Amino acid sequence: MAKESTKREPEVKAVTVDAKGVYYRELNSRVRELIDDGYTEIVLDGVNGQRYIGDGLTDKVNIIINGVPGNDLGAFMDGPTLTVNDNAQDGVGNTMNSGKIVVRGHAGDVIGYGMRGGRIFVSGDVGYRVGIHMKSYREQVPIIVAGGKAGDFFGEYMAGGVIVLLGLGEDDRPMVGHYMGTGMHGGAIYTRGEPAHNLLGKEVSVFSLEDDDKKLLGGILSEFCEDALIDGSGIDVSDLVKLRPFSHRPYGSKYVY
């Protein structure tokens, strides 16, 4: 308690930018200028497909995006929090190092590719190739949570981190596409309900949750529901299962020396 009282809330310096019809290069350099000028909360109104928003930014700022941002949202990002009050397109959080991206809608393909830290929360569905080659390093543990369903190659080549797939939604499509966790050699994927075995890559197996998993998921899911504006009361952590790889060295026996 004593520690908290000495912490001062940093002052929020907010600004709203009308992004309607602004070319991405101009928009992104405007955002950088505003950050250099000390703004900590930047609201982008009327966003419609501009690429690379948040790309390579390293300051701990909040960027609120009203509209649908273009591809590679938050690529190489290292610190900021991006909140999208709409759908997002492909490449969200590409090779991201830290920070948070919240999408209050659906997101496209290749989400969190090669991501090493930070969080990506998508309230709805995600497309193909999500979480490919995510990796963790020391204290950096990347987390992706998708509230809806996912396409093929979910968590392929995954080397570390955590992916949670909740499969919420009324329709009866399968929760995930084919080849989930193919080539996976680290980290964990949690799915709500056990996926059909023909959808799994040959490097993974399904486990039931231990107490540590439940504790981890409890924390992640409450943060996710709060950020993604989802009513989490219907989600029972005990319904989730864990997918882990057999080996950290899936290709160790592929060669003759």
Add this chain to the structure above:
Amino acid sequence: MPGTLVPSEFVVYIDPERCRKCKRCVLNCGFGAFEFKDRTIADSSKCVACHRCVVFCPEEAITIARNPLAFRDHPSWDVSLRKSIWRQAATPGMILTGMGNDLPWLNIFDHLLIDACQVTNPSIDPLREPMELRTYLGRKPDRLEVEPDGNHGFRLKNKVSNNIKLEVPIIFSGMSYGSVSLNVHRALAIAAEQLGTVMNTGEGGLHEELYPYADHIIVQCASGRFGVHSEYLNAGVAVEIKIGQGAKPGIGGHLPGEKIGSEVSSTRMIPAGTDALSPAPHHDIYSIEDLRQLIYALKEATGYKPVSVKIAAVHNVAAIASGIARAGADIIYLDGFRGGTGASPAVIRDHVGIPVEIALAVVDEQLRKEGIRNLVSIIAAGGIRSSADVAKAIALGADAVGIGTAALIAMGCRLCQKCYTGNCSWGIATQRPELTGRLDPDWGAERLVNLVNSWSTELQEILGALGVNAIESLRGNRERLRSLGLDSTTTEILDVKPAGR
């Protein structure tokens, strides 16, 4: 049953008259081929002919010979094929190897001859006149416009893209920290700075100790995205997207967990001891449009530094290169099928891809034909062995060349092709601390500087003989090349005349 059906490749002989039992050979062999039991005993089956023991034996007592064991000759069953079959019948798996293609494919560079001036157009003496080797890598404008600067002079009206200034048209190719030791990276960085050129990190990230050499480093972003973050991307003069590598086109890389100790782990930003798997493709690039997206994502993240795209030379390389140029790349790095590697399945290294000479010729021609040659610089690599190769590559259309294997040979590499074992006795392709300490970065850098300076002098001599005084005048000047002993189709593809025409 016998342990192996494969006889030793080499025979190690220690002259008992000369040997003083100093055990230097025992200590120096990274492969454990020597043992000391009241005298030194060699296990020839472990010898890779890396010559470390030979060089360090104070008495010159060690001889390494090819195993003279005779095999029944058979024209279509080369002994190496028989050995491969014995090995794969013993253990299932792909045969792994290191360095470049070692099959005796036609070497086109060795069938190209350089022109010289005689009588009617005078040659230039480089001792007397300056010879310009300086090269700029990056996008060049379609045209230059000048305007008065208001001070009786003129200034450039166009905005010119960022270019990388090289004092010599030779750069050090990407070799990752992990496949090679940190001391190799240190030597390359020091040498690049002294020479006014650049080194390339390869895909294993950049050790924080080397950040001060930023002006002489190109950082690589490969499919595994190891050690790639905002600070790293901004650390160099350019970013290279590695799509492929000449030694192993189309396949990914697997750095074995044994090579990932704490330092490599911290630079790659992955846990120690796990395999570092680079997927075969970038999973965010399935098309030229996707490539464009990553190129501009990197430009946005780096304040619009030049972006290079490295591809292996493959059959359709000209069309691919055109796509890369149009996707916004500033540099195309063409890696021929003789390019080196720390580890590749032998079947891929030896049989996949095409020579860089052909790739270079067709890419340069295609880009010219489309009127977009100025959009990109071309770096040719994968088989550059001498200053003659440099001159020929530049005449075929390269802006600069990349050297990897030649740089390692300069630092002691004997081309034993065992990089993937991590046992390199010369301290190059290893992470074993007792071995990496053998390569003194300053010694390595000095040898690299000597090598490149020697080649530069030779290049200047070649330019003088050609009667030109700038490397720019040789660039793409195929009229100054002639082919000898090449078939007419290859000569036509290279767009050079045969000798005598």
